[in-house]
Structures are given as structure tokens and as C-alpha cells.
Amino acid sequence: MSETTIREAKISDCDSLVSMMKEATDEMNFGTKLKLTAKDLEKDAFGKSPNFGIYVCQSAACDIVGYVLFYYTYSTWEGRSVCIEEMFVSPSHRRKGLASALWRRVVQTALQNDCKRCNLTALPGNEFLLSQGAFDLSVLEGWLFFRQTKEAMELFVKSCQVPGGVLIREAGRNNCKTIRKMIQDLADYEKMPEGPKLSAATLEEDGHGETKFYRCFIAENDRALLGYTLFFFTYNAEGHGVYMEDIYVSPEYRGRGIGLALWGKVIQAGLDLGGTRCDFAVLDWNIPSIDIYKTKGAVDMTEASNFHFYRMTREVMEKFAKC
Known part of the structure; x- marks a missing residue:
């Protein structure tokens, strides 16, 4: 962790982010297909009134080695919430706490905006999510x-x-x-x-x-x-x-x-x-x-x-x- 930095994404990151999104969608095989270009991401993330945010993990060599994409949601039970839509770390940089660090940064930002929940979507039995205190609503409540x-x-x-x-x-x-x-x-x-x-x-x-x-x-x-x-x-x-x-x-x-x-x-x-x-x-x-x-x-x-x-x-x- 000491060799990496978690920061907000910048326009200059868009090429690296799209490449990493392609890697993430291929690996996770989660039904999502990459349709974005770097220009699309630049317009959507840094244009007028973006409805989502991205944090990146930058290595000591200034390479982007991980990212988390999130947006604010709303619960009619508790109000403001945040959803982590995508979170990915390059295989060569895993098991170093980077995913937890990216997730933590989103949670810290969400708490500053008075969010009451952090939602994620993943396969059942995800030990990483469960180990951080998340629970599986699909199992517990049948959603x-x-x-x-x-x-x-x-x-x-x-x-x-x-x-x-x-x-x-x-x-x-x-x-x-x-x-x-x-x-x-x-x-x-x-x-x-x-x-x-x-x-x-x-x-x-x-x-x-x-x-x-x-x-x-x-x-x-x-x-x-x-x-x-x-x-x-x-x-x-x-x-x-x-x-x-x-x-x-x-x-x-x-x-x-x-x-x-x-x-x-x-x-x-x-x-x-x-x-x-x-x-x-x-x-x-x-x-x-x-x-x-x-x-x-x-x-x-x-x-x-x-x-x-x-x-x-x-x-x-x-x-x-x-x-």
C-alpha cells in the first residue's frame, strides 16, 4: 500500500481505465460487455453533471493498477446510499489490500454525504465482501x-x-x-x-x-x-x-x-x-x-x-x- 496512491480519476486516466474495464469484464464474465471508448468515458465522467465517480489506484511507477466506479443511489427506507458498480485490481497487484483501500475511499466519501448504505452486486459466497462486513441480501431476504x-x-x-x-x-x-x-x-x-x-x-x-x-x-x-x-x-x-x-x-x-x-x-x-x-x-x-x-x-x-x-x-x- 505504501507504494500506491488512491485518488480521484482524471481525464488523462481514461485510456488506462477503459483498458482495465475490458480486463475486468473479461475476467468476471458477469454479463456486462465493454461498450465504452475512452472518449465516451471522458465525456460521461468529466462532462456536465456526471452521475458517477471513479477512484483509481496509482502505482509508484504512475501506472493505474486498480479502480472503483460508484454512484449515489436512494433507499425509500433509509435515504441516501452509495453503490459500488465495479471494483477491479490488476492481477499483479492483488493481495496487497488495494481493493479494500479503494472500497474504503468510497465508503469514506459516502459517509461525508450522509449515506446510510453501501450496496454491491457480486456472485454468491463472495468471501472478500463478506469478510469486510457486507451481507448477502439475496440469501437473507430473497431479493x-x-x-x-x-x-x-x-x-x-x-x-x-x-x-x-x-x-x-x-x-x-x-x-x-x-x-x-x-x-x-x-x-x-x-x-x-x-x-x-x-x-x-x-x-x-x-x-x-x-x-x-x-x-x-x-x-x-x-x-x-x-x-x-x-x-x-x-x-x-x-x-x-x-x-x-x-x-x-x-x-x-x-x-x-x-x-x-x-x-x-x-x-x-x-x-x-x-x-x-x-x-x-x-x-x-x-x-x-x-x-x-x-x-x-x-x-x-x-x-x-x-x-x-x-x-x-x-x-x-x-x-x-x-x-
């Missing part, structure tokens, strides 16, 4: 990772229609109290009523403040708010993506296509950014939702590619950051 490809996204939005008498629009500050109630309704349905901890005021600050940690669409008619979907943008070696954190429609308004219309808006937002995928999670017992997702081209990546969700809690993050 499955679903993904739509760009082709499936485009097919879906072409056929998606908003039901008559329903308006779908971006949520405003004045909608946060009702959205907070619906978040609780969704948690009750998911059999996790104690989950949501954040307040309507926190929702307002994080979604409508100077830094926006999430976006939200609502469905309404002339009488009431009918449902919502909360999402954020992602990034990996394929480029931009979108993650749908929550989607909920009040029971009395289900079966009318409102949920599909909300989902379609999220997908369109991702496509507008040049996104190549729409990701989301669903509990393994929620067969009705799983069946709907599959009919729209979403693939269960936990089943197909063994994707598992891992998480560090705030308490574990704080201990890890001080190591």
Missing part, C-alpha cells in the same frame, strides 16, 4: 436482480400507454407527504413494515434540494395521487443505465395499466440519457410481479447469471472507514 436490455426497453415504451383520465408527471415538493405514506404501504405489502425510516421532509430535501439523489414520477387523476415510482441513474462499462427503486399503485387503482405506465416513464428517462439497461429488484415470493416483469422482457439475473445483492449498513461502513 432478485432483474434487468431489461435496451432492446426490451425500446419495445416496452413503444407499446406503453397512459390510461385515460390519468396524468403521469414528475413529483413536486408538495407530493412528498403522500409519497411517504405510499412508501409505507409498499413496505407493508412487502411484509417489512418496520423498514421505512426516512421522513417526508427528508424526501423533500433529497429529491428537490441543491443535489438531487433521486427522481420520482407520480400518477394522478383529478381527485387523488394513484401511485409513484422512484428511480436514479446508474453507470458501468456499458454506459448509462437507470434503476427503478420503487413502483407502487394504490390497491383500488390496480389492474388499469397505471403501474406499466409509470414503469414506461422510468424507462424513457433512461433511454433519453442514452441508457442501455433498466435494473430493479423484486422479492422472490412476489410471483405476480415477477410474471409481469418477465412478459415485458425483464430477465432474472439472479437466476440467469447468479447476481446477488450485497450490503454494508451504516454501522459497518463507519467501522470500515476507520480501519
Whole structure:
């Protein structure tokens, strides 16, 4: 570690980073294909309002020997979170604590921004992640990772229609109290009523403040708010993506296509950014939702590619950051 430096990536690193991303995707065989060029990465990471960050590990010879790519996410239970999308160290520099150092730097930055969780995706039984205090949510709670490809996204939005008498629009500050109630309704349905901890005021600050940690669409008619979907943008070696954190429609308004219309808006937002995928999670017992997702081209990546969700809690993050 004494011969290496962890620092923020610079424009001049883009060629090395893309080469290393190619090496990482080939080695991990995780279903992701490198589609970025150095110019793409330069534009996305150092252009206007990037939605992700990269730290690199630089050797004493000034070579880039590792990197971590991360972005901020949002939990409707606890609020601000961070996701480590990619973390890789060159084989010649492994077993020197560099991956832990990269991870720790992200956690330290996330804590400075009041994040409550650190999320990662990996194969089951990842001893490195488990040894650092992360736990496997897919095993403990039954969360499955679903993904739509760009082709499936485009097919879906072409056929998606908003039901008559329903308006779908971006949520405003004045909608946060009702959205907070619906978040609780969704948690009750998911059999996790104690989950949501954040307040309507926190929702307002994080979604409508100077830094926006999430976006939200609502469905309404002339009488009431009918449902919502909360999402954020992602990034990996394929480029931009979108993650749908929550989607909920009040029971009395289900079966009318409102949920599909909300989902379609999220997908369109991702496509507008040049996104190549729409990701989301669903509990393994929620067969009705799983069946709907599959009919729209979403693939269960936990089943197909063994994707598992891992998480560090705030308490574990704080201990890890001080190591």
C-alpha cells in the first residue's frame, strides 16, 4: 500500500481505465460487455453533471493498477446510499489490500454525504465482501436482480400507454407527504413494515434540494395521487443505465395499466440519457410481479447469471472507514 496512491480519476486516466474495464469484464464474465471508448468515458465522467465517480489506484511507477466506479443511489427506507458498480485490481497487484483501500475511499466519501448504505452486486459466497462486513441480501431476504436490455426497453415504451383520465408527471415538493405514506404501504405489502425510516421532509430535501439523489414520477387523476415510482441513474462499462427503486399503485387503482405506465416513464428517462439497461429488484415470493416483469422482457439475473445483492449498513461502513 505504501507504494500506491488512491485518488480521484482524471481525464488523462481514461485510456488506462477503459483498458482495465475490458480486463475486468473479461475476467468476471458477469454479463456486462465493454461498450465504452475512452472518449465516451471522458465525456460521461468529466462532462456536465456526471452521475458517477471513479477512484483509481496509482502505482509508484504512475501506472493505474486498480479502480472503483460508484454512484449515489436512494433507499425509500433509509435515504441516501452509495453503490459500488465495479471494483477491479490488476492481477499483479492483488493481495496487497488495494481493493479494500479503494472500497474504503468510497465508503469514506459516502459517509461525508450522509449515506446510510453501501450496496454491491457480486456472485454468491463472495468471501472478500463478506469478510469486510457486507451481507448477502439475496440469501437473507430473497431479493432478485432483474434487468431489461435496451432492446426490451425500446419495445416496452413503444407499446406503453397512459390510461385515460390519468396524468403521469414528475413529483413536486408538495407530493412528498403522500409519497411517504405510499412508501409505507409498499413496505407493508412487502411484509417489512418496520423498514421505512426516512421522513417526508427528508424526501423533500433529497429529491428537490441543491443535489438531487433521486427522481420520482407520480400518477394522478383529478381527485387523488394513484401511485409513484422512484428511480436514479446508474453507470458501468456499458454506459448509462437507470434503476427503478420503487413502483407502487394504490390497491383500488390496480389492474388499469397505471403501474406499466409509470414503469414506461422510468424507462424513457433512461433511454433519453442514452441508457442501455433498466435494473430493479423484486422479492422472490412476489410471483405476480415477477410474471409481469418477465412478459415485458425483464430477465432474472439472479437466476440467469447468479447476481446477488450485497450490503454494508451504516454501522459497518463507519467501522470500515476507520480501519
